[in-house]
Amino acid sequence: MSRHPLTFQxxxxxxxxxxxxxxxxxxxxxxxxxxxxxxGTQGSLKGIIPEQLEQLNCQIMLGNTYHLGNRPGPDLxxxxxxxxxxxxWPRNLLTDSGGxxxxxxxxxxxxxxxxxxxxxxxxxxxxxxxxxxxxxxQNAIGADIIMQLDxxxxxxxxxxxxxxxxxxxxxxxxxxxxAHKRPESQNLFPIVQxxxxxKLRTESAKQLxxxxxxxxxxxxxxxxxxxxxxxxxxxxxxxxxxxDKPRYLMGVGFATDLVVCCALxxxxxxxxxxxxxxxxxxxxxxxxxxxxxxxLFGQDFRPIDENCDxxxxxxxxxxxxxxxxxxxxxxxxxxxxxxxxYQLRLMRNIRESIMNGTFVEFIFNFMDTMYxxxxxxxxxxxxxxxxxxxxxxRTKQQNSDS
Amino acid sequence: xxxxxxxxxxxxxxxxxxxxFTRIPEAVxxxxxxxxxxxxxxxxxxxxxxxxxxxxxxxxxxxxxVTLVDHTKNVKAFGKGIAEFAGLKEYLNYVSVQDSGxxxxxxxxxxxxxxxxxxxxxxxxxxxxxxxxxEALKPDMFQxxxxxxxxxxxxxxxxxxSVDDTVKFAGICANLKExxxxxxxxxxxACITGGxxxxxxxxCITELKGLDVAGYVLEGFHTNGESATNLIWEDLDPVxxxxxxxxxxxxPRAFHGPVTPIILLKLVSKGIDIFDAxxxxxxxxxxxxxxxxxxxxxxxxxxxxxxxxVKSQALITPNEKDGSxxxxxxxxxxxDRVFEINIKxxxxxxxxxxxxxxxxxxxxxxxxxxxxxxxxxxxxxQGPILLMMHNLHHYINFFRSIRLAIREDQLQGLxxxxxxxxxxxxx
Ligand SMILES: [Zn+2]
Ligand SMILES: [Zn+2]
Numbered sequence: 001m002s003r004h005p006l007t008f009q010x011x012x013x014x015x016x017x018x019x020x021x022x023x024x025x026x027x028x029x030x031x032x033x034x035x036x037x038x039x040g041t042q043g044s045l046k047g048i049i050p051e052q053l054e055q056l057n058c059q060i061m062l063g064n065t066y067h068l069g070n071r072p073g074p075d076l077x078x079x080x081x082x083x084x085x086x087x088x089w090p091r092n093l094l095t096d097s098g099g100x101x102x103x104x105x106x107x108x109x110x111x112x113x114x115x116x117x118x119x120x121x122x123x124x125x126x127x128x129x130x131x132x133x134x135x136x137x138q139n140a141i142g143a144d145i146i147m148q149l150d151x152x153x154x155x156x157x158x159x160x161x162x163x164x165x166x167x168x169x170x171x172x173x174x175x176x177x178x179a180h181k182r183p184e185s186q187n188l189f190p191i192v193q194x195x196x197x198x199k200l201r202t203e204s205a206k207q208l209x210x211x212x213x214x215x216x217x218x219x220x221x222x223x224x225x226x227x228x229x230x231x232x233x234x235x236x237x238x239x240x241x242x243x244d245k246p247r248y249l250m251g252v253g254f255a256t257d258l259v260v261c262c263a264l265x266x267x268x269x270x271x272x273x274x275x276x277x278x279x280x281x282x283x284x285x286x287x288x289x290x291x292x293x294x295x296l297f298g299q300d301f302r303p304i305d306e307n308c309d310x311x312x313x314x315x316x317x318x319x320x321x322x323x324x325x326x327x328x329x330x331x332x333x334x335x336x337x338x339x340x341x342y343q344l345r346l347m348r349n350i351r352e353s354i355m356n357g358t359f360v361e362f363i364f365n366f367m368d369t370m371y372x373x374x375x376x377x378x379x380x381x382x383x384x385x386x387x388x389x390x391x392x393x394r395t396k397q398q399n400s401d402s
Numbered sequence: 403x404x405x406x407x408x409x410x411x412x413x414x415x416x417x418x419x420x421x422x423f424t425r426i427p428e429a430v431x432x433x434x435x436x437x438x439x440x441x442x443x444x445x446x447x448x449x450x451x452x453x454x455x456x457x458x459x460x461x462x463x464x465x466x467x468v469t470l471v472d473h474t475k476n477v478k479a480f481g482k483g484i485a486e487f488a489g490l491k492e493y494l495n496y497v498s499v500q501d502s503g504x505x506x507x508x509x510x511x512x513x514x515x516x517x518x519x520x521x522x523x524x525x526x527x528x529x530x531x532x533x534x535x536x537e538a539l540k541p542d543m544f545q546x547x548x549x550x551x552x553x554x555x556x557x558x559x560x561x562x563x564s565v566d567d568t569v570k571f572a573g574i575c576a577n578l579k580e581x582x583x584x585x586x587x588x589x590x591x592a593c594i595t596g597g598x599x600x601x602x603x604x605x606c607i608t609e610l611k612g613l614d615v616a617g618y619v620l621e622g623f624h625t626n627g628e629s630a631t632n633l634i635w636e637d638l639d640p641v642x643x644x645x646x647x648x649x650x651x652x653x654p655r656a657f658h659g660p661v662t663p664i665i666l667l668k669l670v671s672k673g674i675d676i677f678d679a680x681x682x683x684x685x686x687x688x689x690x691x692x693x694x695x696x697x698x699x700x701x702x703x704x705x706x707x708x709x710x711x712v713k714s715q716a717l718i719t720p721n722e723k724d725g726s727x728x729x730x731x732x733x734x735x736x737x738d739r740v741f742e743i744n745i746k747x748x749x750x751x752x753x754x755x756x757x758x759x760x761x762x763x764x765x766x767x768x769x770x771x772x773x774x775x776x777x778x779x780x781x782x783x784q785g786p787i788l789l790m791m792h793n794l795h796h797y798i799n800f801f802r803s804i805r806l807a808i809r810e811d812q813l814q815g816l817x818x819x820x821x822x823x824x825x826x827x828x829x
Contacts, residue, residue: 043782044783046783047783048784049452049787052451072772072776076772086773088768088769088773298475299479301480317487319476320488322476323470323472323476327442329446329447329786330442330446330448330449334449
């Protein structure tokens with residue numbers, strides 16, 4: 001038995017790609033992977049209540065350490081028994097380290113060996129987020145999985161800064177591990193860095209794997225780099241990281257990206273996109289998304305998706321949602337329910353096809369529906385080819401698969 | 403639709419029921435009745451699933467045309483009416499002209515029409531167009547078109563004009579309804595206007611005689627929204643008494659708008675039967691949670707917590723004419739928050755108690771004031787959802803208590819409980 005509060009049991013491995021289906025058991029609930037984790041930034045998934053997330057069979061959601069550390073703050077969270085209690089969410093939580101928000105939200109963040117120095121957007125005072133402080137806050141929040149503070153460099157930066165950040169990330173991991181006060185109930189994940197440099201990424205993964213951790217995150221991607229570089233770095237990282245521990249690809253959540261990155265061997269994903277786009281009146285469907293604000297939906301009396309079993313599609317039409325989208329908050333609730341249902345169903349279908357040994361077929365069907373004109377993105381074709389799935393020349397493919 | 407008065411208390415408050423609606427014949431709604439206010443045909447912040455968590459009983463939704471008029475074309479194309487269009491076919495609905503929860507701008511009058519202030523701006527609507535919209539919406543009950551643009555400050559000329567228009571509109575609406583295949587059997591409520599002028603109110607009633615109507619709405623006492631929370635009972639009382647005495651006993655009487663709970667009880671005791679849930683909504687919108695006593699106390703009053711005191715409105719109401727009070731703080735103070743707690747107050751930052759100690763609503767069973775404070779200060783959408791769930795639950799129970807109090811001749815007791823609560827909070 002693992003001494004971490006996490007067990008990871010691989011149930012099925014795709015024979016063609018690196019995809020696998022597993023059960024990850026955490027203190028608050030079992031998680032079926034590959035999994036998509038909706039983001040509840042400030043201790044609430046915008047516009048819906050935890051009961052609705054449970055009904056959708058969501059098993060794990062995200063909280064943001066930076067925001068929660070500011071409001072309501074670690075002291076209050078600790079005094080009321082952690083975020084699970086505070087927000088009434090009985091299932092798993094994962095928190096990020098706060099570093100990413102700091103660097104992306106605050107222009108004036110300055111990174112030193114000690115930590116991230118920044119001006120508080122609330123009162124302008126000078127603050128310092130160290131690895132120790134990040135873990136202290138995350139210990140107070142009490143999520144089932146917590147993340148190390150990493151030295152985040154924009155993926156478009158190259159040169160010595162990337163190497164410095166990679167090494168610093170390892171040093172900070174050691175400080176995080178040392179500061180971690182609740183290893184018996186919270187799993188600390190390190191984050192593979194190294195920018196878009198294969199050598200640095202390899203070195204980063206190697207260093208982190210020498211530490212005793214329950215799973216790994218792949219970071220520093222999906223921040224503006226080309227998709228061609230993105231998939232190569234994911235592919236490389238999953239080749240290096242052990243198959244018997246969960247691999248979490250941070251900040252990825254578009255449907256195509258999820259399918260491709262599952263094939264590349266990632267197990268966990270998060271992204272604000274599905275819930276954010278819902279607030280702007282956009283509903284996710286197999287062929288992309290519907291902007292329900294558009295006039296053409298004014299007399300479209302079908303549900304968002306006829307095959308969706310979510311409570312929104314069972315009751316509400318596109319035409320009605322068109323009348324209230326972005327006007328009444330009810331629309332946000334209804335479209336968010338559907339979009340989360342869409343993401344979770346996509347992941348369920350991926351898992352089922354891996355279990356049945358039909359994942360490759362699933363990829364073909366998915367891509368054909370998403371790109372009916374067969375104008376598949378080049379990066380996705382290349383990435384899938386790297387794991388033996390040829391979108392263009394399929395007969396050969398399917399023969400070798402069976 | 404059938405209205406039955408089952409008992410009249412000494413105070414002239416009455417118990418009754420609405421039933422036999424064509425679309426949902428089994429529904430029986432007891433009066434005094436709370437209509438659930440909607441915007442865009444949904445209860446604000448609450449989808450069907452969330453509304454069901456508040457109440458699974460029969461309800462009538464109040465659907466203001468002003469929030470729907472931009473979409474009647476699509477509802478018409480749909481063909482099955484607004485209830486099914488909005489995914490709420492299990493609920494009865496009643497279409498009103500204006501949104502009683504939102505202030506209607508005063509003074510926009512054109513011949514033979516009323517102004518609807520939609521998101522797209524001002525829309526003039528005449529009785530013919532109005533009935534066309536109602537035909538598309540196919541409600542279970544609707545309000546006749548009305549010019550209710552009067553307050554206690556209106557000139558005699560304005561009051562007279564509002565009665566003239568209202569009577570004319572009602573006549574045209576009744577006539578068109580009679581000829582309409584769709585609306586023939588739909589109950590229509592006529593409106594009594596006349597501001598605070600008894601003579602004009604009585605004239606309105608007289609001139610509406612002979613019209614086939616299912617009930618009456620008393621309009622023209624305020625211009626909706628916040629203005630309905632500032633009613634002065636001494637001004638209202640004599641007008642209301644004479645008006646109601648002249649109305650037939652066998653028809654229901656409605657009063658729209660977010661009146662405060664004490665005024666509401668007074669209206670009930672005058673014999674008003676139908677109200678709307680705009681007050682709990684307005685309170686939720688300003689991050690308030692209703693905390694006033696909503697049940698009839700039996701025996702000794704339970705020990706309740708000491709709530710932060712709230713200044714009397716009389717002391718803070720500014721001179722509206724000079725248009726002062728620009729900054730937000732003073733604007734906040736314009737509103738009397740004596741029936742609620744302001745959950746945004748720092749006081750609640752680490753308050754682990756529920757909004758109301760023994761409240762059985764979803765929000766109070768599950769969440770602390772501290773969490774709702776957090777949601778409100780971070781502007782999370784779940785904040786108004788939870789507040790709306792609690793406030794609506796609190797108000798639905800208030801109406802249950804009102805009916806019980808009438809049945810047991812305890813309305814005065816409920817009234818004094820509220821008065822005591824207000825007094826204790828003013829200190
Ligand atoms: Zn759906
Ligand atoms: Zn409650």
